[in-house]
Amino acid sequence: xxxxxxxxxxxxxxxxxxKWALRGCTVEIPAGRVAGLVGPxxxxxxxxxxxxxxxLAATEGSVTxxxxxxxxxxxxxxxxxxxAQDAPVYGSLSIADHLKFGARxxxxxxxxxxxxxxxxxxxxxxxxxxxxxxxxRAQVALTLALAKRPEVLVLDxxxxxxxxxxxxxxxxxxxxxxxEHGIGVIMSSHLLADLERVCDxxxxxxAARVQLADDVDDLLATHRRIIGPRRDLTTLPGDQHVVxxxxxxxxxxxxxxxxxxxxxxxxxxxxxxxxxxxxxxxxGAGEVRSIGRTTMGVVQ
Amino acid sequence: MIEFHLDSRSGVSPYLQLxxxxxHALRLGMLSPGEQLPTVKDVVACLAINPNTVLKAYxxxxxxxxxAGRPGVGTxxxxxxxxxxxxxxxxxxxxxxxxxxxxxxxxxxxxxxxAIFQDSFRAASAxxxx
Numbered sequence: 001x002x003x004x005x006x007x008x009x010x011x012x013x014x015x016x017x018x019k020w021a022l023r024g025c026t027v028e029i030p031a032g033r034v035a036g037l038v039g040p041x042x043x044x045x046x047x048x049x050x051x052x053x054x055x056l057a058a059t060e061g062s063v064t065x066x067x068x069x070x071x072x073x074x075x076x077x078x079x080x081x082x083x084a085q086d087a088p089v090y091g092s093l094s095i096a097d098h099l100k101f102g103a104r105x106x107x108x109x110x111x112x113x114x115x116x117x118x119x120x121x122x123x124x125x126x127x128x129x130x131x132x133x134x135x136x137r138a139q140v141a142l143t144l145a146l147a148k149r150p151e152v153l154v155l156d157x158x159x160x161x162x163x164x165x166x167x168x169x170x171x172x173x174x175x176x177x178x179x180e181h182g183i184g185v186i187m188s189s190h191l192l193a194d195l196e197r198v199c200d201x202x203x204x205x206x207a208a209r210v211q212l213a214d215d216v217d218d219l220l221a222t223h224r225r226i227i228g229p230r231r232d233l234t235t236l237p238g239d240q241h242v243v244x245x246x247x248x249x250x251x252x253x254x255x256x257x258x259x260x261x262x263x264x265x266x267x268x269x270x271x272x273x274x275x276x277x278x279x280x281x282x283x284g285a286g287e288v289r290s291i292g293r294t295t296m297g298v299v300q
Numbered sequence: 301m302i303e304f305h306l307d308s309r310s311g312v313s314p315y316l317q318l319x320x321x322x323x324h325a326l327r328l329g330m331l332s333p334g335e336q337l338p339t340v341k342d343v344v345a346c347l348a349i350n351p352n353t354v355l356k357a358y359x360x361x362x363x364x365x366x367x368a369g370r371p372g373v374g375t376x377x378x379x380x381x382x383x384x385x386x387x388x389x390x391x392x393x394x395x396x397x398x399x400x401x402x403x404x405x406x407x408x409x410x411x412x413x414x415a416i417f418q419d420s421f422r423a424a425s426a427x428x429x430x
Contacts, residue, residue: 034350171348179344179351193308197349217356220313265426273309 003031004067006152006184007052011061014047020208021047025061027203027213029186034178036199036216037188038278043205045188046085049156052186053082065152066184078108081150085157087141091130095123095140099147106148114147117173135166142170146177155187159194167191171198192275202274204281211281216274223277226267227253244280255280301338302331306347314349318357326366326381337367337375 005028012025022044029035037045050056051063054071062069068076089098095118103109118125121139123132132140138158145153153174159167175198178185189195195202202219204212212219223243230252233242240262245254255272256262262269272280302325304318312320325331338346340354358375361367369375403413 033352168348172345175344175348175350176341179341179354194348196308197306197314197347197353200350200352217313217315263426265423268422271310271312
């Protein structure tokens with residue numbers, strides 16, 4: 001596994017007319033990780049992914065995948081696999097046609113892998129792709145993306161439209177491939193419970209900016225919800241950074257990032273799921289922390 | 301061989317859940333030295349989780365002296381957690397049973413009993429740290 005980061009973005013921005021879809025995006029996704037990309041709708045996730053695979057040209061800044069400029073040449077195109085939103089296939093072509101097409105278009109095409117996968121899925125190669133179920137279509141599209149033997153696979157909302165079983169099958173296929181071949185993955189999704197299982201790195205894009213980019217285990221280990229009698233959070237120890245807070249006249253609830261254990265017995269300390277952590281950052285996105293202002297959750 | 305499961309709402313990171321499940325199985329005698337743990341590929345295919353999660357869990361078990369990896373074969377259990385602790389658990393459990401009986405007799409409901417236990421537990425942990 002090379003140590004060149006899977007993705008490096010520096011001040012990346014994309015503008016449509018007057019509106020910035022993504023701005024000042026600076027983030028590094030380390031090599032060989034399965035990175036989840038999360039954020040509200042319209043936050044710039046798809047824009048970031050499209051810039052990374054070369055479908056969009058950046059307005060400002062730069063992005064590289066495995067050190068190379070997106071879609072710069074045949075070699076770069078061969079290194080990066082891309083599965084677009086809703087797993088598009090050619091409805092009137094058969095699965096076999098898709099595989100033939102893939103073999104013609106990709107120098108490193110692994111035809112045996114592709115045929116085996118289709119076989120394992122119990123699909124008839126003669127079947128038209130338009131007749132497949134959503135789960136089958138996603139699996140075929142994933143097979144095509146993997147058969148080109150990419151070093152990095154980029155997936156845009158690959159499982160959003162799938163039922164829970166099809167979703168689990170899809171992610172198991174992806175995770176097994178990663179276990180065997182150690183490729184880097186960047187995957188956007190709204191389904192945080194899935195990402196918590198499959199991803200070991202998380203990038204949060206909100207309001208056209210990167211709010212968070214970190215190791216998942218580290219995020220889970222350092223974020224805590226603290227609940228206790230109302231108090232001024234500026235008095236917290238220096239190693240506890242407040243991500244989100246809410247006060248009633250008697251109680252204070254906050255999400256903090258703490259590098260050490262929280263000893264203060266006045267706090268009830270709770271562990272958070274990845275979803276809770278992400279929500280805390282999204283709730284605080286763009287807001288400046290100021291004590292006294294916040295009276296969220298109070299019924300006056 | 302044991303089979304892993306994941307609770308996505310627990311707030312405990314997946315790799316720690318795997319470690320805890322092995323420790324739990326060892327404590328209950330469901331795993332013993334010499335037994336093989338599921339291969340990384342099997343766990344990944346079964347749970348749809350990140351391979352690094354499994355590797356990290358197995359490394360932690362190795363670090364704790366509970367398992368050892370044999371290159372190209374898999375990870376095997378090398379120690380046990382079951383004997384002494386189980387014996388020590390019995391009298392402690394009996395004492396706790398008696399205490400719960402007393403709390404009920406005093407008219408406390410289940411929620412109050414849990415609250416007292418958790419509060420005392422937290423206070424004791426805080427004292428240990430201080």
